[in-house]
Amino acid sequence: MGENHAPVFIANLVSRNRSERIWKNLLQISTLIGIIFLIVLLLNIINQSFGYVAIGYRVPPAKLVGPGQTLENLDIPQLAGILRQRVSPGLLKQLENDTPLEQFSQVNLVNLVMAKIAKPEVVKTWSFWQSLSMREEIKQEVGQLPETRLVFFSWVRPDLVSNSQSSNPLIAGVRTALLGSLWIILIAIMVAFPLGVGTAIYLEEYAGDNHISKVIRTNINNLAGVPSIIYGMLGLAVFVRNLAQLTSGAWLGFSSPETANGRTIVSAGLTLALLVLPLIIINAREAIKSVPDTLRQASYGIGATRWQTIWHHVLPNSIPGILTGTILAISRALGESAPLVVIGASTYITVDPANVFSRFTALPIQIYQWTSRPQAEFRNLAAGAILVLLTLLLSINAAAIVLRNRYKRY
Amino acid sequence: MDTFITGKIDVKHVSIYYGKFRAVKDVTISIPDHKITALIGPSGCGKSTLLRSLNRMNDLIPSSHIEGSITFHGMDIYERSVDPVEVRRHIGMVFQKPNPFPRSIYENVAWGARINGFQQRLGHPSLDEWVEICLIKAALWDEVKDKLRSSGLSLSGGQQQRLCIARAIATRPEVILMDEPASALDPIATLRIEELMRELAAEFTIVVVTHNMQQAARVSDYTAFLTMDHDRSGILVEHGNTPQIFTNPVDSRTEGYITGRFG
Numbered sequence: 001m002g003e004n005h006a007p008v009f010i011a012n013l014v015s016r017n018r019s020e021r022i023w024k025n026l027l028q029i030s031t032l033i034g035i036i037f038l039i040v041l042l043l044n045i046i047n048q049s050f051g052y053v054a055i056g057y058r059v060p061p062a063k064l065v066g067p068g069q070t071l072e073n074l075d076i077p078q079l080a081g082i083l084r085q086r087v088s089p090g091l092l093k094q095l096e097n098d099t100p101l102e103q104f105s106q107v108n109l110v111n112l113v114m115a116k117i118a119k120p121e122v123v124k125t126w127s128f129w130q131s132l133s134m135r136e137e138i139k140q141e142v143g144q145l146p147e148t149r150l151v152f153f154s155w156v157r158p159d160l161v162s163n164s165q166s167s168n169p170l171i172a173g174v175r176t177a178l179l180g181s182l183w184i185i186l187i188a189i190m191v192a193f194p195l196g197v198g199t200a201i202y203l204e205e206y207a208g209d210n211h212i213s214k215v216i217r218t219n220i221n222n223l224a225g226v227p228s229i230i231y232g233m234l235g236l237a238v239f240v241r242n243l244a245q246l247t248s249g250a251w252l253g254f255s256s257p258e259t260a261n262g263r264t265i266v267s268a269g270l271t272l273a274l275l276v277l278p279l280i281i282i283n284a285r286e287a288i289k290s291v292p293d294t295l296r297q298a299s300y301g302i303g304a305t306r307w308q309t310i311w312h313h314v315l316p317n318s319i320p321g322i323l324t325g326t327i328l329a330i331s332r333a334l335g336e337s338a339p340l341v342v343i344g345a346s347t348y349i350t351v352d353p354a355n356v357f358s359r360f361t362a363l364p365i366q367i368y369q370w371t372s373r374p375q376a377e378f379r380n381l382a383a384g385a386i387l388v389l390l391t392l393l394l395s396i397n398a399a400a401i402v403l404r405n406r407y408k409r410y
Numbered sequence: 411m412d413t414f415i416t417g418k419i420d421v422k423h424v425s426i427y428y429g430k431f432r433a434v435k436d437v438t439i440s441i442p443d444h445k446i447t448a449l450i451g452p453s454g455c456g457k458s459t460l461l462r463s464l465n466r467m468n469d470l471i472p473s474s475h476i477e478g479s480i481t482f483h484g485m486d487i488y489e490r491s492v493d494p495v496e497v498r499r500h501i502g503m504v505f506q507k508p509n510p511f512p513r514s515i516y517e518n519v520a521w522g523a524r525i526n527g528f529q530q531r532l533g534h535p536s537l538d539e540w541v542e543i544c545l546i547k548a549a550l551w552d553e554v555k556d557k558l559r560s561s562g563l564s565l566s567g568g569q570q571q572r573l574c575i576a577r578a579i580a581t582r583p584e585v586i587l588m589d590e591p592a593s594a595l596d597p598i599a600t601l602r603i604e605e606l607m608r609e610l611a612a613e614f615t616i617v618v619v620t621h622n623m624q625q626a627a628r629v630s631d632y633t634a635f636l637t638m639d640h641d642r643s644g645i646l647v648e649h650g651n652t653p654q655i656f657t658n659p660v661d662s663r664t665e666g667y668i669t670g671r672f673g
């Protein structure tokens with residue numbers, strides 16, 4: 001066979017290289033598009049979260065103080081004087097219920113003057129990009145408005161986390177929603193994690209390969225795809241209505257007129273626990289399945305019981321996978337709003353949840369509620385709240401990843 | 411076959427099934443105490459299945475079941491009242507592929523002792539000493555004494571297998587089953603395992619499955635030859651002293667296999 005194979009060989013190489021290059025480029029493009037979308041999303045949120053705000057006052061602070069002075073450097077008698085002069089007698093009586101104004105701290109008095117007399121209001125807001133590119137125009141525009149001050153405002157600020165809900169966007173915060181979300185996640189994970197991991201262990205290590213366990217496995221996989229609103233309906237029917245005696249806390253004496261139904265944190269937590277249970281089970285099952293059988297045999301071969309094998313070998317080696325599933329579950333639960341709306345999350349509460357039987361709201365609901373308001377400034381506020389939610393999500397995930405890496409010892 | 415009246419383990423008319431398939435058919439064999447018994451035969455003849463039935467490791471395969479009786483100290487280990495875990499504590503196992511736990515070398519040996527109720531008593535070794543004793547017996551101590559806290563997986567294949575042997579003897583079994591313990595190792599590591607088996611025979615009863623006829627001839631006291639019957643289930647052809655099986659086999663199939671005509 002003295003033929004020359006070289007031309008065929010080279011021709012094949014060329015076409016092979018070409019198709020290889022095309023595939024590589026296509027895959028690169030799809031990755032790039034994904035990254036671009038993510039960046040646009042992030043930029044959009046940041047664009048909304050910072051920017052110029054024109055603040056108008058009912059009574060400008062400059063009119064309250066003498067020339068060359070600011071509210072902050074007035075002393076207590078002066079501030080008290082302003083309040084006595086400008087505030088209605090009814091309100092004054094209410095304020096001085098416990099202690100006379102003169103015994104308030106200076107900072108408190110300044111805040112009171114701002115809240116009760118000056119009453120700052122958002123006149124107009126600009127996005128971050130507008131604030132950078134149209135600085136002069138904005139300054140000019142605000143200069144023509146009477147009694148208005150222009151400030152560069154960060155909607156994500158410590159006050160956003162520490163203040164509770166308010167109808168004034170300048171002082172509104174997400175504290176109630178943040179606490180609600182944290183409570184709900186805590187309950188959901190505390191219920192779903194042991195139940196889910198337990199189920200996964202049973203299905204993988206104890207249940208045989210019979211018909212019943214196959215049906216159960218298939219159905220759990222299907223449950224993971226059920227729309228979350230269905231879980232909301234389930235939670236409404238079971239936890240809010242049928243188990244109202246339990247979930248309202250009436251059996252522990254927590255019942256108060258406003259929480260005399262089951263629309264409580266515990267109902268929300270249990271509903272989200274049901275929602276994430278299939279996720280945790282599926283991931284834990286995969287993790288347990290990936291533990292090599294040789295390891296189980298090694299353990300059984302030296303006389304370990306089934307539980308010793310599971311506890312000392314199967315679980316420690318599958319913990320990274322189980323925690324990955326838990327991270328996904330937390331992320332899912334933290335971002336859910338539909339089932340919470342169905343089971344009756346409050347849209348406007350300013351009182352922190354006192355216990356698990358309190359009324360609640362959650363971050364996604366707060367965000368949704370703010371974005372659906374007509375005033376533009378609430379959308380800036382919502383963008384700030386989204387950043388809070390994202391930070392919370394990332395820090396919980398980071399904690400889980402640290403935990404996961406600690407288990408990867410060898 | 412009748413030269414052994416009663417052994418450490420007596421297998422009587424044992425057939426083992428995987429679902430409907432009969433992997434081992436009517437095997438009767440005695441495993442003598444403090445000796446090395448080798449099970450040889452072509453691939454798929456059921457020798458591993460037979461070995462794993464001796465400490466009920468086959469229970470872990472859901473579709474398997476067994477007929478006949480296997481007695482250990484005169485007690486049928488497949489009787490309903492017998493806990494397979496207890497059986498495995500007396501009849502330990504070393505596998506084909508070294509499978510140390512992904513933990514420290516120390517923990518690999520200590521864990522088995524600990525779950526078997528190892529307690530420090532006066533005049534008895536402490537757990538640390540016991541780990542050392544087991545590693546010495548497994549001819550691994552000198553190589554690992556300075557790195558007991560490093561992972562068992564950091565050792566070479568031959569060392570890992572010796573670690574598995576140390577782990578098996580740490581639970582003080584009477585019998586050690588070895589399923590082709592050297593098949594994944596190089597010749598030098600294999601030789602070390604074989605030497606080790608000879609040393610351990612003084613203290614333990616050993617049953618070893620091997621593909622390697624030279625290995626069976628080198629290490630074992632008794633050899634059992636299994637082959638596949640026409641229905642693909644394994645049958646015991648011949649069982650006797652190793653020198654006799656290798657130099658003067660009774661059955662022509664044994665002779666054929668040993669001289670390399672098939673298998």
